[in-house]
Amino acid sequence: MARTTFAVAVVLGALGLAASAGAQDPIKARQAEFKEFGKRMGAIKDTVIDRKGGTMADVAANAEYLAAKIPQIPAWFPEGSDKGETRALPDIWLNFADFEAKAKNAASLAQALVVAAKSGEQMATAQAFGKLGQEGCGGCHQPYRRPQN
Numbered sequence: 001m002a003r004t005t006f007a008v009a010v011v012l013g014a015l016g017l018a019a020s021a022g023a024q025d026p027i028k029a030r031q032a033e034f035k036e037f038g039k040r041m042g043a044i045k046d047t048v049i050d051r052k053g054g055t056m057a058d059v060a061a062n063a064e065y066l067a068a069k070i071p072q073i074p075a076w077f078p079e080g081s082d083k084g085e086t087r088a089l090p091d092i093w094l095n096f097a098d099f100e101a102k103a104k105n106a107a108s109l110a111q112a113l114v115v116a117a118k119s120g121e122q123m124a125t126a127q128a129f130g131k132l133g134q135e136g137c138g139g140c141h142q143p144y145r146r147p148q149n
C-alpha cells in the first residue's frame with residue numbers, strides 16, 4: 001500500500017513539474033503567439049488578396065491586434081532561449097538592439113495597415129499588407145530565424 005502511494009506521488013510530482021515547465025517555457029509560449037500572428041495574417045490575406053470574404057473592418061481589427069502585440073516580441077526572447085526546439089538564431093542576442101529595431105519597424109508597418117484598412121482603399125491596403133509581410137515579418141525572420149529543414 002505504501003508503495004502504491006509512493007508511486008502515485010512520484011507520478012503526480014512528475015506531472016506537476018512538466019506542467020509548470022510548460023507554462024514557463026518561453027519557447028513554447030512565443031511559438032504560440034507567432035502561430036496566432038500567422039492566423040491573423042492569413043485572415044487578412046483571404047480578404048485583401050484572395051477576396052474570399054471578410055470586411056475591411058475585420059482587416060483593421062486583425063492589423064490592430066498585430067500592431068499591439070509585435071512590440072512585445074523582444075520580451076519573448078530571454079537570453080539563452082535559443083536552446084531547445086526553436087528556430088531562434090543566437091544572432092538575436094548578439095544584435096539585440098537591431099532585433100528590437102526590427103520589431104519596432106514591423107509594428108509601425110502593422111499600424112500603417114490599420115490606417116489603410118480603415119480608409120477602405122483596397123489597393124493601399126493590399127500594398128500595406130505586402131509590406132508588413134515582407135519587410136516587417138520577413139525582415140526579422142530572414143536574419144534571425146533558422147530556415148525550416
Ligand code: HEC
Nearest residue numbers: 031034035037038041086087088102103106137140144145
Ligand atoms: C523581431 C523579429 C520578428 C518579427 C517582427 C516577426 N517574427 Fe515571427 N518569428 C521570429 C523568430 C525569431 C521566430 C522563431 C521562434 C522560435 O522558434 O522560438 C519566429 C517564428 C514565427 C512563426 C513560427 C511559429 C511556430 O509555429 O514555431 C510564425 C508563424 C511567425 N513567426 C509569424 C510571424 C508573422 C506573421 C510576423 C509578422 C506579422 C512575424 N512573425 C514577425 C521573429 C520575428
